[in-house]
Amino acid sequence: MMKINKERLQSTFEKLLTANGISGNEDETINVVLDLIKDIPLFVKENASIDETKRNLFLKLENRGGSKTPSILLSAHLDTVESTEKIKYQLKNGKYTTDGNTILGSDDKAGVAAIIECLMSIHESNKPHPEIQVAFTVEEEVGLVGAYNYDFSLITSKRGIVIDSDGKPGTIMYAGPSQYLFDVDITGVSAHAGMTPENGKSAILYASQCISKIPFGRIDHETTTNVGTIKGGKANNIVADKCHVDGEIRSHNHVKINLINDQIKSIFLDGNKTGFKVEYKSIEKYSAFELNTKTEFMMLLTSQAKKLNLDVHFKVCGGGCDANIFNNRIKNMECVNFACGMTDVHTHKESIYLSDIEKITELITSICTK
Ligand SMILES: [Zn+2]
Structure with a gap:
């Protein structure tokens, strides 16, 4: 030796x-x-x-x-x-x-x-x-x-x-494992939150609704997801027209990671049908x-x-x-x-x-x- x-x-x-x-x-x-x-x-x-x-x-x-x-x-x-x-x-x-x-x-x-x-x-x-x-x-x-x-x-x-x-x-x-990062840009409509809230479309509210629907945390023995940061809004009296969400997906199974990414993407992109402008980007960090x-x-x-x-x-x-x-x-x-x-x-x-x-x-x- x-x-x-x-x-x-x-x-x-x-x-x-x-x-x-x-x-x-x-x-x-x-x-x-x-x-x-x-x-x-x-x-x-x-x-x-x-x-x-x-x-x-x-x-x-x-x-x-x-x-x-x-x-x-x-x-x-x-x-x-x-x-x-x-x-x-x-x-x-x-x-x-x-x-x-x-x-x-x-x-x-x-x-x-x-x-x-x-x-x-x-x-x-x-x-x-x-x-x-x-x-x-x-x-x-x-x-x-x-x-x-x-x-x-x-x-x-x-x-x-x-x-x-x-x-x-x-x-x-x-x-x-593989890791995907996703980031989502949501644009709604701003309005005065006290006087005309009905004229606004809150990007923050929409982001939170999406986050509550996506697969989150430990999905199974080899797959996890997380939302790490949310940024958005300007002031208490303004309905927020912008919100940005960052997250990740990890799995030892490459097929699963793609399926979950597609699922998260479609939940967010649904907003495009209801008056929001949503852009979803994902990148494969490593496989x-x-x-x-x-x-x-x-x-x-x-x-x-x-x-x-x-x-x-x-x-x-x-x-x-x-x-x-x-x-x-x-x-x-x-x-x-x-x-x-x-x-x-x-x-x-x-x-x-x-x-x-x-x-x-x-x-x-x-x-x-x-
Ligand atoms: Zn190290």
Whole structure:
């Protein structure tokens, strides 16, 4: 089993923790990453995006020793959901937390640290290894924007591991849902609410009537919907002529998501028959994936996890992650999402055990040198 350098891993993780990198402002984190990897003989491509303002990183470590193992893609995201500018992290009883005033940012700096230590220890060893490609993405937390804009001409691997999930190392996400976003613009007729309300047609009233009719919340074991925001109206004494509704639909079943989208759309568009002007737009944010868990790659993942005495579980992701985009956009890609021990992510209670960061690093390192 390949040895990793645990002290260096800890130091890498802590350097990343103190780099501030809210979505869209990842420069500080990127600079720390570029500094950490400067002694590894990597091919480095900055701004690895179709839209070059997105500072995705692409790294490649060439195959060594004629390894016959196919190229592997490792991936994690660089951004955090909130600023960590004022972070005060602590390590107590083996567990990282903050003082409660900020998030920790182990989502996804645990993944970034694991990948960097994996590259370092593989480079130092004399072991043969396949070509290792790395995609560090930006703006994951605001809707997989970095992955969405990634320059996929750079990625030739057909086997991928994203490290970006809560749960214990050994948990492998092999499926994820589709997500549709919808937004609705409703225009009615304004009128004075006290003097001539009968001359008005309230866009707010119509929106609320529609929302009460649409399938809402948990629809079934694999499908959910939500209306997230409503905006409209100008003042108490004016019948509102404008209302805007934003929502989402998620499902692991692509057919269902289309059916529900059609249903919601027709409920809103009915207003066009009764004097409202309604526009309904929906976009597919990402689509579902479900990988075969019996392939050679899956066997490799499970056998290496078992060698490290990890409990291996295949699980379905509740939300979208960069693996959705990789599986959607790269032909014949098998990309899983590995749990790495992060808990209470996106809250100020976020925590992670150092031992879990070590385990996930050992796991990817042993997979890459098998
Ligand atoms: Zn994440």
